[in-house]
Amino acid sequence: MAKQACRDSRWLMIGMLTQLWLGSSPAFGLERDVVISVFQGRCQEGDFSANLRKVRQIVEEAKSRQSDFVVFPETFLTGYESREVIERGARRLNDPELTQFVSESREHSMVILVGVARRTDDSIFNTVLIIHEGKLLGLYDKVMLTGGDRDSLGFKPGTSIPVFRALGVTFGVLICHDTSFPFPAMLASEQGAEILFTPHYNEIASQQMDDHRRWVRNCHVGLATQFKVVVARSNIVKSSRAGELGYGESFILSPQGTELSKAELFKEQLITARIEPAMFQGPTTWATNAETPSWLKMQIAE
Numbered sequence: 001m002a003k004q005a006c007r008d009s010r011w012l013m014i015g016m017l018t019q020l021w022l023g024s025s026p027a028f029g030l031e032r033d034v035v036i037s038v039f040q041g042r043c044q045e046g047d048f049s050a051n052l053r054k055v056r057q058i059v060e061e062a063k064s065r066q067s068d069f070v071v072f073p074e075t076f077l078t079g080y081e082s083r084e085v086i087e088r089g090a091r092r093l094n095d096p097e098l099t100q101f102v103s104e105s106r107e108h109s110m111v112i113l114v115g116v117a118r119r120t121d122d123s124i125f126n127t128v129l130i131i132h133e134g135k136l137l138g139l140y141d142k143v144m145l146t147g148g149d150r151d152s153l154g155f156k157p158g159t160s161i162p163v164f165r166a167l168g169v170t171f172g173v174l175i176c177h178d179t180s181f182p183f184p185a186m187l188a189s190e191q192g193a194e195i196l197f198t199p200h201y202n203e204i205a206s207q208q209m210d211d212h213r214r215w216v217r218n219c220h221v222g223l224a225t226q227f228k229v230v231v232a233r234s235n236i237v238k239s240s241r242a243g244e245l246g247y248g249e250s251f252i253l254s255p256q257g258t259e260l261s262k263a264e265l266f267k268e269q270l271i272t273a274r275i276e277p278a279m280f281q282g283p284t285t286w287a288t289n290a291e292t293p294s295w296l297k298m299q300i301a302e
Contacts, residue, residue, distance in 0.1 A: 031168035106134025
């Protein structure tokens, strides 16, 4: 069943790419320098209120750095440790604490991206909320679920890869396992995304940690360089379960795959980088998706 769900998600990506390729690609471009902050830290498993207090604290710190965007780890408001944690920390979009937090964002212009287990009438989704100027600008539901996401934690998969626009920036969101595949990032890029925010919750068996972090880093370098996007990865730190480590190593990469900022292993930290329009222009980058001939795009889709 897990393999079938993965195949279904891939075919969904390919179908959306086909529709996009048959149309025209949007012509956006970064309009000015943009400051991005990425939070790496601990969440309180299942304690929505405590995690929201932490988010408020980090938002204030990001504001003091004159950040345009701040991103938090996967399901940070909820936790991710178990099905019981997900059920306890999940919230509907009309939750009073959540709507109050969204309303508070009207006091500044910064875009906040924060993860939550989003409850609906019949499902729970692994969601990132995009909050801007007192409103919910949009949301993204994780598409490429792991077997644990689906079978152990009870998440339902998302069915679209939207992009968003705020402060002169077109950006997308991919959650953790989404970044292990090319199609979600490709679809966001084809819709004009200049920045990909990638929240993670990586709690890994200690003996596999180094292999995992190399894999994740290499995947992100590949996405940044192949699709000419800035990639901002946010991860947890955690060491409360024997034999499991949440190692952190959040980072911000340029479209050349170089580090603009990087958090230390196992350390709670807010990192920040300035993104400049020149990073997306030649001779810094040498190829674009627009060079791909239509027959090749259609062969991929088929």
